[in-house]
Amino acid sequence: xxxxxxxxxxxxxxxxxxxxxxxxxxxxxxxxxxxxxxxxxxxxxxxxxxxxxxxxxxxxxxxxxxxxxxxxxxxxxxxxxxxxxxxxxxxxxxxxxxxxxxxxxxxxxxxxxxxxxxxxxxxxxxxxxxxxxxxxxxxxxxxxxxxxxxxxxxxxxxxxxxxxxxxxxxxxxxxxxxxxxxxxxxxxxxxxxxxxxxxxxxxxxxxxxxxxxxxxxxxxxxxxxxxxxxxxxxxxxxxxxxxxxxxxxxxxxxxxxxxxxxxxxxxxxxxxxxxxxxxxxxxxxxxxxxxxxxxxxxxxxxxxxxxxxxxxxxxxxxxxxxxxxxxxxxxxxxxxxxxxxxxxxxxxxxxxxxxxxxxxxxxxxxxxxxxxxxxxxxxxxxxxxxxxxxxxxxxxxxxxxxxxxxxxxxxxxxxxxxxxxxxxxxxxxxxxxxxxxxxxxxxxxxxxxxxxxxxxxxxxxxxxxxxxxxxxxxxx
Numbered sequence: 001x002x003x004x005x006x007x008x009x010x011x012x013x014x015x016x017x018x019x020x021x022x023x024x025x026x027x028x029x030x031x032x033x034x035x036x037x038x039x040x041x042x043x044x045x046x047x048x049x050x051x052x053x054x055x056x057x058x059x060x061x062x063x064x065x066x067x068x069x070x071x072x073x074x075x076x077x078x079x080x081x082x083x084x085x086x087x088x089x090x091x092x093x094x095x096x097x098x099x100x101x102x103x104x105x106x107x108x109x110x111x112x113x114x115x116x117x118x119x120x121x122x123x124x125x126x127x128x129x130x131x132x133x134x135x136x137x138x139x140x141x142x143x144x145x146x147x148x149x150x151x152x153x154x155x156x157x158x159x160x161x162x163x164x165x166x167x168x169x170x171x172x173x174x175x176x177x178x179x180x181x182x183x184x185x186x187x188x189x190x191x192x193x194x195x196x197x198x199x200x201x202x203x204x205x206x207x208x209x210x211x212x213x214x215x216x217x218x219x220x221x222x223x224x225x226x227x228x229x230x231x232x233x234x235x236x237x238x239x240x241x242x243x244x245x246x247x248x249x250x251x252x253x254x255x256x257x258x259x260x261x262x263x264x265x266x267x268x269x270x271x272x273x274x275x276x277x278x279x280x281x282x283x284x285x286x287x288x289x290x291x292x293x294x295x296x297x298x299x300x301x302x303x304x305x306x307x308x309x310x311x312x313x314x315x316x317x318x319x320x321x322x323x324x325x326x327x328x329x330x331x332x333x334x335x336x337x338x339x340x341x342x343x344x345x346x347x348x349x350x351x352x353x354x355x356x357x358x359x360x361x362x363x364x365x366x367x368x369x370x371x372x373x374x375x376x377x378x379x380x381x382x383x384x385x386x387x388x389x390x391x392x393x394x395x396x397x398x399x400x401x402x403x404x405x406x407x408x409x410x411x412x413x414x415x416x417x418x419x420x421x422x423x424x425x426x427x428x429x430x431x432x433x434x435x436x437x438x439x440x441x442x443x444x445x446x447x448x449x450x451x452x453x454x455x456x457x458x459x460x461x462x463x464x465x466x467x468x469x470x471x472x473x474x475x476x
Contacts, residue, residue, distance in 0.1 A: 070417040080456045084133035086449035092151045092425045093439045096158040140180045142190045155211045168199035198226040198271035206285045219282025225275040225291045233269045277309040284323045292321035329375035335368040343368040373433045381423035389414040
């Protein structure tokens with residue numbers, strides 16, 4: 001079973017009308033939900049006796065017909081697939097650590113992921129868009145103070161997560177130490193273990209945690225990029241622990257919780273560095289250390305060299321840049337996704353300050369993330385409801401016909417078409433090869449909640465063509 005986190009908006013209303021709009025509520029208390037399946041809420045007009053209210057039939061659109069065609073092909077193109085209809089909108093999803101491994105599936109505390117070649121075609125071909133997945137189980141609910149816009153986990157210990165909401169602060173949570181709020185609509189908001197201060201205006205989306213140290217990087221509407229170290233809080237506790245205590249260890253977490261007993265509010269940590277260089281909102285950040293923003297700039301920072309950009313590409317895209325991702329396989333390759341509906345791949349060695357950015361390749365969509373399984377593969381998502389899987393090594397290659405679609409963009413070799421509205425987030429599983437969790441904002445279609453899907457394309461698609469043909473010949 002695999003732990004993953006979904007986060008988003010939960011709005012309470014004392015007497016919700018029959019057509020309850022997402023923006024309406026007497027008070028707002030949003031949740032970080034850890035596998036938010038099987039919630040049974042009795043809000044009138046949304047859920048009746050544990051079942052969702054059926055929506056009125058509507059005529060099929062061209063988009064619906066495409067979805068139905070995709071649904072028929074599920075047993076042919078997926079090795080595993082599950083669909084979970086969320087009770088509340090979700091803006092982010094993340095995988096956690098693997099806790100147990102069995103012969104036919106991985107056990108991580110929130111989701112069972114069936115291993116390759118063991119998924120039954122009967123199961124993955126028959127599912128109900130209005131139901132919850134039997135593979136997704138809720139284990140804890142934390143009531144978040146404000147909307148949860150972004151979640152990032154500490155790679156050294158994924159029980160430590162950072163969240164962004166509509167405020168200047170970054171909130172740090174020890175999810176194991178936090179009490180479970182369950183489904184109690186009257187429960188009080190949870191208190192974060194740490195609050196990171198330093199932004200002068202709201203910081204809503206740009207958030208990253210370092211793979212090697214307990215560092216947090218954030219960007220906001222104040223055009224700033226801010227860097228913290230979680231250990232700075234531990235070192236400030238007199239006679240409690242030392243800077244050498246690993247963040248996430250029992251003694252470190254106990255010291256964090258003990259300090260909260262002495263004060264009414266969560267402890268705060270000041271930044272180590274504040275970087276200046278963007279002229280508009282910072283939309284995304286990545287260690288070590290890149291940032292992008294609404295000023296169309298791609299900036300590289302070096303904390304050793306001061307607070308000004310070490311390198312600044314002024315016109316990396318023709319619109320706002322929404323995301324940046326650094327390849328885990330090759331430190332020279334960078335992906336950026338923009339509101340101009342393009343994903344660009346840059347080589348850091350060729351970047352120069354000033355002028356327009358010269359990319360190696362340009363792809364479709366506005367959000368992108370590298371695959372941990374193959375160095376040349378990455379995924380992208382956009383408002384067309386699709387997740388595209390690309391291989392830049394296939395751009396211009398002689399076997400480009402493998403996509404079997406003459407109009408397919410160069411490098412595209414798989415499309416996930418299971419979402420019925422824009423995909424707001426997706427995340428590759430680092431321990432289970434070629435497995436992705438994705439979440440979409442199709443609240444209007446499912447009466448108030450989004451959709452979480454966990455899926456893995458057939459290995460016959462991503463393996464080398466010669467290898468696949470040889471295996472098929474042996475099976476004749």
